Amino acid sequence: MAKIIRRAPETAFVPQPDDDLIICRCEEVTKGDIRRVVHAGLSTTNEVKRWLRCGMGLCQGQTCQRNFQGIIARELGVSPADIGRITGRSPVRPATITTFAHEVTEQKEA
Amino acid sequence: MSIETKSASVIIVGGGIVACATAYNLAKRGMNDVIVLEKAEIGNGGSCRNAGGVRQSARDVRELPLAMYAVGKIWPTLSDELGCDVEYVQKGNLRLGLTEAHRKTLEAHVAKSTRVGLEVEMIEGDDARAICPAMSEEVLCASWCPTDGHANPLKTTLAFYQRALQMGVTFVTGVTVTGLRKVRGRVRYVDTDDGTYEADQVLLCAGYESQGIAETVGVEIPVVPRRNEVLVTEMCPHLFDVMIGVAGGEFYGGQTEHGSFVMGGNNGLEAFCSEHHDRFSTDSITAPSIARGILKYFPALEGVKIIRTWAGYYDACADVVPVIDAIPEAPGLVCAFGFSGHGFGIAPATGLALSEILLDGASHTIDVSALTYDRFAAKG
Numbered sequence: 001m002a003k004i005i006r007r008a009p010e011t012a013f014v015p016q017p018d019d020d021l022i023i024c025r026c027e028e029v030t031k032g033d034i035r036r037v038v039h040a041g042l043s044t045t046n047e048v049k050r051w052l053r054c055g056m057g058l059c060q061g062q063t064c065q066r067n068f069q070g071i072i073a074r075e076l077g078v079s080p081a082d083i084g085r086i087t088g089r090s091p092v093r094p095a096t097i098t099t100f101a102h103e104v105t106e107q108k109e110a
Numbered sequence: 111m112s113i114e115t116k117s118a119s120v121i122i123v124g125g126g127i128v129a130c131a132t133a134y135n136l137a138k139r140g141m142n143d144v145i146v147l148e149k150a151e152i153g154n155g156g157s158c159r160n161a162g163g164v165r166q167s168a169r170d171v172r173e174l175p176l177a178m179y180a181v182g183k184i185w186p187t188l189s190d191e192l193g194c195d196v197e198y199v200q201k202g203n204l205r206l207g208l209t210e211a212h213r214k215t216l217e218a219h220v221a222k223s224t225r226v227g228l229e230v231e232m233i234e235g236d237d238a239r240a241i242c243p244a245m246s247e248e249v250l251c252a253s254w255c256p257t258d259g260h261a262n263p264l265k266t267t268l269a270f271y272q273r274a275l276q277m278g279v280t281f282v283t284g285v286t287v288t289g290l291r292k293v294r295g296r297v298r299y300v301d302t303d304d305g306t307y308e309a310d311q312v313l314l315c316a317g318y319e320s321q322g323i324a325e326t327v328g329v330e331i332p333v334v335p336r337r338n339e340v341l342v343t344e345m346c347p348h349l350f351d352v353m354i355g356v357a358g359g360e361f362y363g364g365q366t367e368h369g370s371f372v373m374g375g376n377n378g379l380e381a382f383c384s385e386h387h388d389r390f391s392t393d394s395i396t397a398p399s400i401a402r403g404i405l406k407y408f409p410a411l412e413g414v415k416i417i418r419t420w421a422g423y424y425d426a427c428a429d430v431v432p433v434i435d436a437i438p439e440a441p442g443l444v445c446a447f448g449f450s451g452h453g454f455g456i457a458p459a460t461g462l463a464l465s466e467i468l469l470d471g472a473s474h475t476i477d478v479s480a481l482t483y484d485r486f487a488a489k490g
Contacts, residue, residue, distance in 0.1 A: 001151060001283065001284040003282065003283070003304055004284055005113055006275060006283065040275075041275045042152075046151055046154070047152055047268060050158055050268060051268050053368070060417065087420070089392075089420060090397070091417075091418075096413055097341075097401045097414050098405070100401035101404075
């Protein structure tokens, strides 16, 4: 992660015409939501995810993460590589608690 | 003093909830000449990697004053104070027992906590099922603390951060602290991979990574990283509001406002597993172990889908409570680490206590006198 100095915003938030665009479909997070929290001081992909839940829904960011990482980087004027990616999480597809619980017995029976 | 000269009245090492809550409390008292130095990003360690318990029951009595002050005086109004909904729910904590041995463990906790004035009682399995209807018939007994609860740790940590930022505190992330140095007997320099920073006082609250930093000025505190994992389910209809713990230690957790169940635990073999602290990677055996624990107590959740799992490390202290103390042998240094997996719920109170230690020389609102740095003794 690159060095980032964070201080209170000195200018007011400037809305954009497409701020109501949905970026994360699972959790219904808009471009304006993301731009607003970056203006308030959140400065990495994970921080924005933890605050707004974008990338935390059923798809786990598999569709939206590049888009919202790009928006954050553009707002900050840095490269997307400087602000990190959200962490890939197991399982790749949702699986029931029972499936998890029986992983050993199912393996043995197979 | 400023970020341009890399100097401040107070430098806080670590960017978790303890750092953010302390920075906020300092700024509230008018002290915003503060620089917070964080290696990765805000709240990257245990602060955002916990199940959100705000619990007084089953705590060590030495840290209970922090928990009781936080629950009594800070949490109920914290959302208003920080201008953000931190999803605090005060609907109680059930700690469940399946056996007579569990009952004895729970009774011992209840007796200890009751002696210091906490409202907590033993109840029977049916009483517990009346409070939390989805529970298994196997549950024999429980401890019940109606003033416990839970909150959203991500929201709480980042809300403290944003308020402190608005009030003039400077945060620098992506900077790794390598050590401290004294000048004429006082801790003054903070060495980093971004050069040397300078402060009148240094607060070290960087979780388990504090240990190596404290050792650069000769302060040794017995803390090790210990992994826990958490699984998060899909959104479900509202089932219960209470926070659940179990005497057998199989899992802990609750249902969030969002609807997902967030439940954590460990596999019992962590001390002997390979460690990848910087990757926070999960393994193949922990989530199944937590899942089996959940089904033992809540068979009704068998068909609920897990959508993600994650891991975090807590800073396990030798006697399972933190050090919150100014260090006389290293004047200018205040240490706050070793929260041992239960630091989130007390963090708003910890921030207040630390701001008083830094500004007034002692914590006068909350008694933290049992959490000294020099309480550890070698055997023999």
